[in-house]
Amino acid sequence: MTQSGTQISRTQLRMLAVMALLLCGFAVVVVRAFAIQVKGKDFYQTQGEIRHVKEVDMPVSRGAIYDRNGEPLALSTAMQSVGIVPGKLIDQFSKVEQLAEVLQLSAEELKQIITSRSDRQFLFIKRRITPMMAEAVKALNMPGVEFRTEYKRFYPTGEIISNVVGFTNIEDQGQEGLERTYDNWLTGISGKKTVVKDLLGHAVADIDVDEIKAPKPGKDLYLSIDRRLQYAAYLALKKEVYKHRAKSGSVVVLDVSTGEVLAMANMPSFNPNGSKEDNLGWRNRAVTDIYEPGSVMKPFAIVAALESGQFTRTSTIDTSPGVYEVDGFVIHDFRDYGELSLVDILVKSSNIGVAKLVLDLGREHLWDVYHRFGFGQSTGSGFIGESAGYLPPHNRWRTVDHAALSRGYNLSVTTLQLASAYAVFANNGRYRAPTFIKNSLNEERAIIDPAMAASITEMLTHVVTDNEGHRAGLSNYSVAGKTGTARIAEDGGYSDNYMASFVGFSPVSRPRLVVAVNINSPQGEAYYGGQVAAPLFAEVMKTGLRLLNVPADEVPLTADKNTPMKTEDSHG
Known part of the structure; x- marks a missing residue:
């Protein structure tokens, strides 16, 4: 036999061997299938359906x-x-x-x-x-x-x-x-x-x-939430709500540059591990509940005045004699402040001063400024059930409505909206929609000129350092912010209860955090934003800056937060 013939014979033998193995394997599969389909079926039936196949x-x-x-x-x-x-x-x-x-x-x-x-x-x-x-x-x-x-x-x-x-x-x-x-x-x-x-x-x-x-x-x-800061914010809020026997309250903490919600606390709350019957605590009031914010809106009215070109920061408004009538409605200041610059209007929280400012402006212009800052629309946070608040169309304003809007009445907002709007001042005039998701940043958009943002920020530092908002001050950190005290609407009028607010950011030299707080219907003699909300703001802000290791900008306090307010100060 030749060498090539031997190689062919070996190849054929290998092929036959492989085919034999495949046939044996197939036979095993057939036998096994038969055993399962026939013998297995008989077995289950003889066992009285003790076992059964189920999906x-x-x-x-x-x-x-x-x-x-x-x-x-x-x-x-x-x-x-x-x-x-x-x-x-x-x-x-x-x-x-x-x-x-x-x-x-x-x-x-x-x-x-x-x-x-x-x-x-x-x-x-x-x-x-x-x-x-x-x-x-x-x-x-x-x-x-x-x-x-x-x-x-x-x-x-x-x-x-x-x-x-x-x-x-x-x-x-x-x-x-x-x-x-x-x-x-x-x-x-x-x-x-x-x-x-x-x-x-x-x-x-x-x-x-x-x-x-x-x-x-x-x-x-x-989430963007920092659990450490969340604990601190909630416990501080709970303490203040109980202390002032308030109806409810909210705290929002935003990262200035990213828009991330680092903490969001609400009272009342509920234990999600227990019964869900008491639904009063379910609401995330910081995004669902709307209210007339009061004087925390005054910085936005100042923006409108400065943008109009009719006023500068040193322009003065005569607020004497401390009362001002608009279409039969009387606007009051805490006292007769006389001539006030725009800075002093914020520091004293003059209702008359800011009303006279905006009444010299076109209604559409004031509406445009408020709308640009996000009022009357969703913040874009994506939180289900978020309220857009309410900003009435400018073509429906009466003169008295026009004046009321300057001091935070005749519109409604959420606490998250306020925090996001103040973040514009802290973020060089740019708005970034808040987010609850870590590293999920929304696009920025310009709202006001950086120089305007810096000017308003500087004015807001005086609110804290010049006594009206001194309880919001921090040792070794500069703070910019504004108080708010608004009567709460009820049955077509206004009740004897108030919404006390403070919104601000720190450190001013390089803003890191915005904190917005409100206390709904505090009882007792202390109910102004500067008395009730400002200390809560300070406690939450201090904790947040410490937890995030934010360097101090070493601006000492100019007033003792424990001293009572002077009678000549505003309670805005």
């Missing part, structure tokens, strides 16, 4: 929510839920009573459910039970009682940030707050698989599982 869902965990530093704000824990196949329990009422006792249910009601819904394939009767309760149910060894794995949401910070994070319902769907806003992002997609189960609904461990659809867990969400 089941593969539950997935909802994405976790973390703060900007990776601290958990919302987590999901796997738990067992108990359900029944009613038709299999019709003849087991003696055991049904035992089941009801273990699950702390009414035996009679459970029997009624079984009887009336006997055609149902599966019904939950107790969801997310404790491990001890689950073991007790398993010990009953009842056919027709099955377990399903579900996830329960847990909120480690409790009431501290519950209005912002929100909560889920029993189906693990977001109902309030960011849980609802980002529900699609957080929600996973459950999978499906077929398993062999025994009569008790337990999967048989040694039978292969066929996965029909792979599960996709929900995606995690990293």
